[in-house]
Amino acid sequence: MMTRLTQLFLRTLRETPADADVASHQLLVRAGYIRRAAPGIYTWLPLGLKVLRKVEAIVREEMEAIGGQEVHFPALLPAEPYRATNRWEEYGPNLFRLQDRRENDYLLAPTHEEMFTLAVKDMYSSYKDLPATIFQIQTKYRDEARPRAGLIRGREFVMKDSYSFDIDDEGLDAAYSRHRVAYEKMFTRLGLDYVICEAMSGAMGGSKSEEFLFPTAIGEDTFVRSPGGYTANAEAIQTPTPEDVDFSDVPAPAQIHTPGAKTIATLVDGLNAEAAREQGWSAADTLKHVVLKVTHPTEGESLLVVGLPGDRDVDLKRVEAALVPAEVEPASEDDFKAYPELVPGFIGTGHIGPQGRKDEDGNSVITYLMDARVARGSAWATGGDEGGYHTINNVFGRDFDVDGRIEAAEIREGDPAPDGSGPLELARGIEIGHIFQLGRKYAKALGLSVLDENGKARVVTMGSYGVGISRIVAALAEEYHDEHGLTWPIQVAPAHIHIVATGKDPAIFEAATQLAEDLDDAQFDVIYDDRPKVSAGVKFADAELLGAPNILVVGRGLAEGTVELRNRVTGEKRELDIAEASQLITDELTAQLLDADA
């Protein structure tokens, strides 16, 4: 296909848009690929749409290669199926909800487990119909609290979601493995690095899940890897429970005066300076109490105190992952006012969890959860529950207890891998794929069973598999750019070649037009800069910004019978005889495309 710049709906920008904070977002807007319509909602301009469609096509091919059947479900869905699985409530404010003119509840679907389950229930009834893998490439909606980074975290976005249906666990394992392999292939074909990480299942439910992360410093997800090959999303790390500590030598707890020590740093200073110095207390020996407000979509708001070593911060994303589907935020001043037993800066163990108030059902009014890495029997300096005082020798399990455990502390570079495979290295990434073994949760909730060989009804087991199609476009732009603009891999580039005609000589435009038409006829995607009154400098800058992998310059050299083929990434130049140019470029582009697909 040939796209002439005199016709293309395009305007490139020299300045970086004010609201774009990452390179991919900046460049996709500057190069005229996308435009913002509302927070987290983008319009695909012609070049962006071409890239999106090429990404879709590669994903589709790999899904069809594992027997996936493509369908297309509505985005606007009735509430009932999502009520049956509780997700109507559990999604909380992340779900776009609306009513139709008859005041029936509808939603804009963030994912389609319910509808696929019901479709299979509607159409299939026997084990002979299984296994089945069904997928769609479709627009999804999620009312993100903080849409960011352009296409990376949007509120309207394109996903490939597929679902597998099997009669037994072996079938599910096989479907899961097939998807895992298909994902490896598709990301490789797309030219995207990826790391496969253990992941939390989150709002999906289900037993096992892995994420495909594209490693990048601007990623929202933190993941870890160990020398022994362990990889996991930081949210998913399960810290092994430490062995109980012998506390028989620990003296009874004592209150010490620590005026002004409202923070861990000053506390440690205070402890060192005063009563605790001789005991060698350090920040790691203080037990920090972090007060959080938990908002559960169905159970409402509650207060949570997390206990963790004083030298660690709470990782709110880990806490949220542990408390799905609740949202978690630091407690506000108003929250503290509502619980006067919590003395800011000096929260001890005396009035929280089992030591605190109880509601009418006998549950703690202030839930107290201990970080997974804190051993029972360990002794701590904690707040003294009194302004200006701390308690030392406060032993977990002897002097106080908790309501439960939680994975709350941040993971740090060098922490041991939970499987013993060595110290963890931390990195950041963008989730580009996620595969889940859902098991029978949705099938049970919605009544999907089939008859087995013996005519007995068996609940079907399911997998759910997602790929962030629009997010991949951003990941590609993040990976493939330089200081001049985008540098698309040929298999996803909006054009295989960008032809620049420079100067005013009509012969130049004639030759360039002929080459553009030849390459179009040869089924290549061509951008042809046929703008008559634009300077060569502007044309080259635009070509580099748009980022087609090959740039063909038809200009002064034509008088000597040559044109110049440039590699966008390496800058390497080749002079081609005009008589052979069409054939040589065809050979070159064919070779590049074959190479990309190898």
Added chain:
Amino acid sequence: MMTRLTQLFLRTLRETPADADVASHQLLVRAGYIRRAAPGIYTWLPLGLKVLRKVEAIVREEMEAIGGQEVHFPALLPAEPYRATNRWEEYGPNLFRLQDRRENDYLLAPTHEEMFTLAVKDMYSSYKDLPATIFQIQTKYRDEARPRAGLIRGREFVMKDSYSFDIDDEGLDAAYSRHRVAYEKMFTRLGLDYVICEAMSGAMGGSKSEEFLFPTAIGEDTFVRSPGGYTANAEAIQTPTPEDVDFSDVPAPAQIHTPGAKTIATLVDGLNAEAAREQGWSAADTLKHVVLKVTHPTEGESLLVVGLPGDRDVDLKRVEAALVPAEVEPASEDDFKAYPELVPGFIGTGHIGPQGRKDEDGNSVITYLMDARVARGSAWATGGDEGGYHTINNVFGRDFDVDGRIEAAEIREGDPAPDGSGPLELARGIEIGHIFQLGRKYAKALGLSVLDENGKARVVTMGSYGVGISRIVAALAEEYHDEHGLTWPIQVAPAHIHIVATGKDPAIFEAATQLAEDLDDAQFDVIYDDRPKVSAGVKFADAELLGAPNILVVGRGLAEGTVELRNRVTGEKRELDIAEASQLITDELTAQLLDADA
């Protein structure tokens, strides 16, 4: 592409689904092309999606052929641009509205004039950037009061919408003509009959518009044609104003007793039987007063009395078209109670319009509009404004007046064409395309102007052009089916050929598999019925139901070295030598595809 029935997500139904009232809906559900997810909201199953994509591809090609640039706008849009053009309010209950978590107003777009206008404003600034034609193929939403007939009137549907931007009227005319030609080509390529009709612009606004209707008895739109070539949607017919009638011979109005004559029929009987017989009154000489409730999205509810000849019914669709964006329905008993001066069955001219009550601004409380075909000066029998009485010799313009004119009466077979081109013939159709000259309405409302050659700002003039992609799938199914199932034209069929392997002989399945693979390799779309334990009868019935244009039977004949190629529509059969079958079928399918594209 090859689709094996052992893998395809499909279940055909022998029974007609209870909620499907037209053939296309019944067959598309029975043959497993679509499933209903909610009223007017459908899931595309694999075969349906294949047809949809082929329709899209043809529409896309014709749009690209006239220089259209494809983009993709969000479906979820902020309210502001639609407030700027008043459509946020004017769409009334037809618009799906929602709020995000910050309580900002959003809508699910029914059409994108505002967004395209803003995009061009954002990116273009000079006459040199124009003309521009931009299009998308995208999912749209409309909260229809009465979704019906499957895909024909849905609430979530796929449209191609394009927009032209020009600096002057000549440019708009040219863009409009290019679209008109492109539409003729695409509908012809799709194998769909069409009639181009004058149309109302409706909620779009703008000056000129034409509809492409697919003629079918189940259509929702009524259109007319005359021997002289006039065609129009019945809603759009502008009845010529009749000349004034000389009423100098008409006696003064008189009240006559017409007990029990609450309907026109009994009134005419009554009139004939009593005082009016000698004057030759007929139903056509009575002036019927129809009371309607008008609900305007911004101005609220009001009562309207329409006057029209007693032998004509009111066509509510014509009235609504005349009163866009209001909705119109017959007045209810409660409405009558609120206006006691209206005596049901005997509504006269004494208390309505200029003769009735006035509001504080001096406007009629009960609006009285006269149908366009009633001449001033004509004399009528009307209700007497008193139970059991009618008024005769009631002259329009002498004895009573109205607030205005309206196109309200039904159009009838044989009515004269407004352009004098002969008697009208009536037919029904489905709107598959609509082209509008919007003019400068949206550009003005949203501030889209560009600088002309002289550096002066000029408001851009626009056109808007729609094609109902998902509706076309239904229209095709409506046109192409017989008593056994669907009979797709090859260019939109989900498969070019449907291969049926019958019996149990493994040699048959091997031969059929080989042929399926050969044809798949030759880039044909193949459905291969490889189900091992399904009877030949069921397989043939399914093949006919699914409706691929060619059916290849690999069965008993194989022992004699032959397979059988059947034409789905004509039933014509050809025996092919198995050795040559692959080549002969390739030739045949290639010929059919070329023929369809000619």
